[in-house]
Amino acid sequence: MKVLLIGGGGREHALAWKLAQSPGLTKLYAAPGNPGIAAHAELVDLAPGNAAIVAFAREQAVGLVVVGPEQPLVEGLADALRAAGVPVFGPSAAAAQLEGSKAFTKALCARHAIPTAAYRFAQSRGEAEAAVAAFGLPVVIKADGLAAGKGVTVATAPGETDGALDAIFAEAGGTAVVEQFLEGEEASFFALVDGRTVVPFGTAQDHKRVGDGDTGPNTGGMGAYSPASIVTPAIAARVLAEIVQPTADAMADAGTPYSGILYAGLMLTARGPELIEYNCRFGDPEAQVLLPRLDEDLLALMLAVAEGRLADLAAPTLADRAALTVVLAASGYPGAPARGGAIGNLSAAEATGAVVFQAGTTAQAGQLVAAGGRILAVTATGDSVRAAREGAYRAVDLVHFPDGFCRRDIGWREVARENG
Numbered sequence: 001m002k003v004l005l006i007g008g009g010g011r012e013h014a015l016a017w018k019l020a021q022s023p024g025l026t027k028l029y030a031a032p033g034n035p036g037i038a039a040h041a042e043l044v045d046l047a048p049g050n051a052a053i054v055a056f057a058r059e060q061a062v063g064l065v066v067v068g069p070e071q072p073l074v075e076g077l078a079d080a081l082r083a084a085g086v087p088v089f090g091p092s093a094a095a096a097q098l099e100g101s102k103a104f105t106k107a108l109c110a111r112h113a114i115p116t117a118a119y120r121f122a123q124s125r126g127e128a129e130a131a132v133a134a135f136g137l138p139v140v141i142k143a144d145g146l147a148a149g150k151g152v153t154v155a156t157a158p159g160e161t162d163g164a165l166d167a168i169f170a171e172a173g174g175t176a177v178v179e180q181f182l183e184g185e186e187a188s189f190f191a192l193v194d195g196r197t198v199v200p201f202g203t204a205q206d207h208k209r210v211g212d213g214d215t216g217p218n219t220g221g222m223g224a225y226s227p228a229s230i231v232t233p234a235i236a237a238r239v240l241a242e243i244v245q246p247t248a249d250a251m252a253d254a255g256t257p258y259s260g261i262l263y264a265g266l267m268l269t270a271r272g273p274e275l276i277e278y279n280c281r282f283g284d285p286e287a288q289v290l291l292p293r294l295d296e297d298l299l300a301l302m303l304a305v306a307e308g309r310l311a312d313l314a315a316p317t318l319a320d321r322a323a324l325t326v327v328l329a330a331s332g333y334p335g336a337p338a339r340g341g342a343i344g345n346l347s348a349a350e351a352t353g354a355v356v357f358q359a360g361t362t363a364q365a366g367q368l369v370a371a372g373g374r375i376l377a378v379t380a381t382g383d384s385v386r387a388a389r390e391g392a393y394r395a396v397d398l399v400h401f402p403d404g405f406c407r408r409d410i411g412w413r414e415v416a417r418e419n420g
Helices: 010-019 050-059 070-074 077-083 102-111 125-135 158-168 233-253 287-293 298-306 346-350 385-396 412-418
Strands: 002-007 027-032 064-067 119-122 139-143 152-155 176-180 185-195 198-206 209-211 215-218 223-226 258-269 272-279 322-330 355-358 361-364 367-370 374-382
Touching (some): 002 050, 010 027, 010 287, 010 374, 027 050, 050 077, 064 077, 064 298, 070 077, 102 119, 102 233, 119 125, 125 139, 125 158, 125 176, 139 158, 152 158, 185 233, 198 233, 198 287, 233 258, 258 298, 346 355, 346 385, 385 412
Antiparallel strands (some): 119 176, 139 176, 185 198, 198 223, 209 215, 223 322, 258 272, 322 374
16 A cells, blocks of 8 residues: 655654554655655655645555644645545544644533643733633643644743743734643553544653753653553543543534544643643654554554544554653754754664654755754663663764754653652
8 A cells, every 4th residue: 555644753754664564555655754754755745735745645546644743634634635535544624623722622621521620711911811810820821723842831930921921922813721730740642533433552751841850941842751651551541531532522423523643641630630732643752652662553553543443453552662762952942953963873873773763854965964953763662661761872872963962861750660
């Protein structure tokens, strides 16, 4: 089967790497891809917009389109492909509102008694300030729309609330969701959904802050590990029964069934798991730790989702081994990153047994260079998170990237738990 992968980041490199292992794959295309993805796929340069993707898929008799990032989904790419008769892994624009609008998701949770933080939707600076005053500090302030994982502020002081609101309402039309602060530890829960049928697809824990010790501003993610042992089987069962399945049922009942991977960001509170937010795609860097634990055929699973056949398959199981990834970012990130820095020695890093997923990279005159904020995700597996971390940092230390930096404490919570 021919497959077209949409996207060009570290998540898409992980997807390409795993899809290339499928016995059912005859040809993998990627648009736009990156130099790392080029090792597994033919890169194609398509014009912006849904029409060019649909036309390419039909001309090349593509059997499945896999949409990696959230923006094309929110903009209706899956709808355009389905209308053209092209199978696609990813939700419709209506279903992708679960990520595209935090206010939409909070309202859905309220209607269906899905546990989540109390909130107020603010369409003006004044409404947002009133909500902040009502909740008190600390308080969570979120941009309502897509923000690449960086539109959230946990404000503990008045100056922080002002800065967050300044950013959201700097332009006309800005809207915000102001939430009650939840106490607990964060974790991520993934599920495959084909409308009604929901099957779990592993857990992970991300590291959002840019600095060691979870300090500094939020990023798209500086590293992750899987599984997250804090999501015990009992908690996972509650997440499925109280959060994810009711969401899938609500979307189906509304005539906008969800199809694809559904990624629930959770806060594990004293009351139990509560939803922080949904994402309508694999996480980045969570994909880089989930997919190395999958010993099954990813393409077969994705096709079953696209065709509504999940109920006919055995639930996928991820291997008992742990995986951990460390993100190397360009200096200046998450602000303006330095571009053009040379990157090398990746083969030596991978010779350790790790996998180096490329994200913000490009090739210039035969040299791999930085072309974004997060540049590489170095992933290793092991019998424990500690072992996986040791393998990942062993590989990281072999990478030549003078203009880059990384956190040195990825997995610290889980390692502490493993140490007892």
